[in-house]
Amino acid sequence: MNYNELISRLFVISGEDCEFEARIFIECFTDFEYSYVLYNRDVDLKSDKLLSALQKREARIPLQYIVGKWDFYRQTYKVNENCLIPRSDTEILVDKALELLPLNAYFLDLCTGSGCIAISTLCERADTSAVMVDKFEKTLEVAKENAVLNKVENRVEPMLFDVLCDEKTLEGYTFDAILSNPPYIRPEVIETLSEEVKKEPYAALYGGDNGIIFYNKIVASYSKFLKKDGFFLFEIGYDQAEDLRRIAKENGFECQIFKDYGNNDRVAYLTK
Ligand SMILES: C[S@@+](CC[C@H](N)C(=O)[O-])C[C@H]1O[C@@H](n2cnc3c(N)ncnc32)[C@H](O)[C@@H]1O
Structure with missing residues (x-):
C-alpha cells in the first residue's frame, strides 16, 4: 500500500x-x-x-485506542478501551485548577478515567498531591499506569469506589479542591454520537437520564470533604451551566462558569 x-x-x-x-x-x-x-x-x-x-x-475503532497513547496538556497518556480518551476540551479545567489551587494543595479527582486531570495537574504543580477515584478496576489500572508513566505515583493515591454511593470511603480526608469531569451525557444524546465515541465506555458517558446525577450527588455529598475555603471545579456540557447554577444554589454555593477556547460553557467553579 x-x-x-x-x-x-x-x-x-x-x-x-x-x-x-x-x-x-x-x-x-x-x-x-x-x-x-x-x-x-x-x-x-x-x-x-x-x-x-x-x-x-x-x-471505527478510535485512532487513539489503536495507537494506545494520546497527548493531553503537556503529558502523554496510555489509553485503551477501558478509559475515556482525554479531550482537549478538558485542558481548560486543568488550567483553572493550576490557577486556583493554593500552595501545597491536596485535591480530589472524582471519576478520574485515564487520570489525565489529576496527573497533568500534579505534573505542572510539584507542590500538590491528590487522590484519584474511579469505579472500575480496569480503568483505575490505566490511571495508575499513567501516574507511573508521568512520574507522579508518589503524590497520588488511587481509590476504587462508586462515587454515587460510597463517599464514606473518604471519611477522615479533607481537600483544598474537588475536581471532576464526570459522565454528563443524556442517553438520547449518546445515541447521536459518532461510532468512535460509542466505542468508549458507556459508563464514562452516561450521566443519568437528565445528565446531571453526578453533579447533584457530588455537590450534595462531597462538600463535607472540602476545607473551609475549598472549591469544586467541574467540567460541564455546553448546555449545563443553568443546571450547575441551580445545583450550586440549592447547596449553598456560588457558581462561576468559564468558557472553553471554542467559546462554549465548559467549567463550573463552585465556592462557598
Ligand atoms: C467522562 S469520564 C472522565 C475521565 C477523565 N476524568 C477525563 O477527563 O478524561 C468519567 C469517568 O467516570 C467513571 N465513572 C463512571 N461511573 C462512576 C461511578 N459511579 N463512580 C466512580 N467513577 C465512575 C468512568 O469510569 C470514567 O472513567
Whole structure:
C-alpha cells in the first residue's frame, strides 16, 4: 500500500482528518519518516502493522485506542478501551485548577478515567498531591499506569469506589479542591454520537437520564470533604451551566462558569 491508497481508505472513515490520521499511522506503524513518504507517494509502505491498524480504524475503532497513547496538556497518556480518551476540551479545567489551587494543595479527582486531570495537574504543580477515584478496576489500572508513566505515583493515591454511593470511603480526608469531569451525557444524546465515541465506555458517558446525577450527588455529598475555603471545579456540557447554577444554589454555593477556547460553557467553579 502507498500513501495515496492509505489516504483514500482513511478518507472514507475520517473525512478531512485523513491526512492527520495518515501521518500518525505512518509514524506509529511503519519504518518510514512521514516527510519522506509525502515526497515519495508511490513508495510501498510494506507494513503488516499498518494494515492491521487500518482494518481496526475501518471498524471505527478510535485512532487513539489503536495507537494506545494520546497527548493531553503537556503529558502523554496510555489509553485503551477501558478509559475515556482525554479531550482537549478538558485542558481548560486543568488550567483553572493550576490557577486556583493554593500552595501545597491536596485535591480530589472524582471519576478520574485515564487520570489525565489529576496527573497533568500534579505534573505542572510539584507542590500538590491528590487522590484519584474511579469505579472500575480496569480503568483505575490505566490511571495508575499513567501516574507511573508521568512520574507522579508518589503524590497520588488511587481509590476504587462508586462515587454515587460510597463517599464514606473518604471519611477522615479533607481537600483544598474537588475536581471532576464526570459522565454528563443524556442517553438520547449518546445515541447521536459518532461510532468512535460509542466505542468508549458507556459508563464514562452516561450521566443519568437528565445528565446531571453526578453533579447533584457530588455537590450534595462531597462538600463535607472540602476545607473551609475549598472549591469544586467541574467540567460541564455546553448546555449545563443553568443546571450547575441551580445545583450550586440549592447547596449553598456560588457558581462561576468559564468558557472553553471554542467559546462554549465548559467549567463550573463552585465556592462557598
Ligand atoms: C467522562 S469520564 C472522565 C475521565 C477523565 N476524568 C477525563 O477527563 O478524561 C468519567 C469517568 O467516570 C467513571 N465513572 C463512571 N461511573 C462512576 C461511578 N459511579 N463512580 C466512580 N467513577 C465512575 C468512568 O469510569 C470514567 O472513567
